[in-house]
Amino acid sequence: MQHALPFWGEHGLSLLIETERGNVLFDTGQTEQVLSHNLNWLGDAPRRVSALALSHAHVDHTGGLNVALALKPDLALYANPDLFRPRYARRGSEYKSIGLTMTRDELARRADLRLSATPVEIVPGLWTTGEIAERSEPEGRSNRHVVRSASGWHPDAYRDDMSLIIETREGVVVVCGCCHAGLLNTLARVRQIFPRPIVAIIGGTHLVDADAEHLQRVVRMLREVYGAPRLFLNHCTGERAVIALANAFGDHVEPFPAGAVLELD
Numbered sequence: 001m002q003h004a005l006p007f008w009g010e011h012g013l014s015l016l017i018e019t020e021r022g023n024v025l026f027d028t029g030q031t032e033q034v035l036s037h038n039l040n041w042l043g044d045a046p047r048r049v050s051a052l053a054l055s056h057a058h059v060d061h062t063g064g065l066n067v068a069l070a071l072k073p074d075l076a077l078y079a080n081p082d083l084f085r086p087r088y089a090r091r092g093s094e095y096k097s098i099g100l101t102m103t104r105d106e107l108a109r110r111a112d113l114r115l116s117a118t119p120v121e122i123v124p125g126l127w128t129t130g131e132i133a134e135r136s137e138p139e140g141r142s143n144r145h146v147v148r149s150a151s152g153w154h155p156d157a158y159r160d161d162m163s164l165i166i167e168t169r170e171g172v173v174v175v176c177g178c179c180h181a182g183l184l185n186t187l188a189r190v191r192q193i194f195p196r197p198i199v200a201i202i203g204g205t206h207l208v209d210a211d212a213e214h215l216q217r218v219v220r221m222l223r224e225v226y227g228a229p230r231l232f233l234n235h236c237t238g239e240r241a242v243i244a245l246a247n248a249f250g251d252h253v254e255p256f257p258a259g260a261v262l263e264l265d
């Protein structure tokens with residue numbers, strides 16, 4: 001893994017996935033400035049994107065959408081159908097919109113919308129998980145995240161949350177955005193879709209609010225059920241979680257900051 005210094009970081013996530021059969025941008029970071037700066041350092045690769053996939057609606061993943069859509073007219077855009085629900089963060093008595101800033105109509109004009117709650121193959125060997133509907137394990141929640149209905153404010157069910165799956169020779173790699181559906185729920189879904197070893201997990205795993213008991217369970221499940229995959233963690237994983245996982249799995253855990261490059265077979 002290499003770290004390239006010119007790239008900018010922010011609280012957000014955007015990963016460029018290059019494959020022999022096409023490049024896919026997963027999420028767009030929080031701001032247009034950071035995404036366009038970082039895309040500029042990637043040479044020709046961003047201009048060869050054949051699709052964009054959004055892990056969920058939150059602005060730290062969709063804030064650079066305008067810049068991403070400018071890469072190519074009518075870019076194929078993969079997401080869950082619940083992407084457009086207005087979403088808010090509550091601070092005291094204030095509610096701030098943190099969902100998509102673009103309307104469905106505007107997005108449909110500028111992109112080739114491919115909304116699906118079931119797994120879709122974006123390019124050969126690269127899939128969406130579809131909706132993570134079964135959630136017997138803890139979710140990656142924040143108490144501040146709410147949605148509104150006629151009867152008032154409710155916790156966001158994060159139905160829009162999805163991850164990506166990359167097929168490799170040794171097994172599958174799971175690429176998470178924020179993992180609000182919960183890391184263990186996401187892995188269980190991946191295993192249902194692909195009954196193959198999970199060799200690596202990349203991205204934000206939203207363990208930032210996980211208590212010690214939950215972290216212990218994650219460690220145990222990763223070890224006993226999922227064969228201790230390599231972990232390239234960032235974004236909303238949380239420092240305590242990274243430390244707990246690094247204590248358990250040693251050099252199988254690596255940070256994955258802006259500019260990090262990972263090659264997969």
Ligand SMILES: [Fe+2]
Pocket residue numbers: 056058178180
């Ligand atoms: Fe999020």
Ligand SMILES: [Fe+2]
Pocket residue numbers: 012013058060061177178204235236
């Ligand atoms: Fe996030």
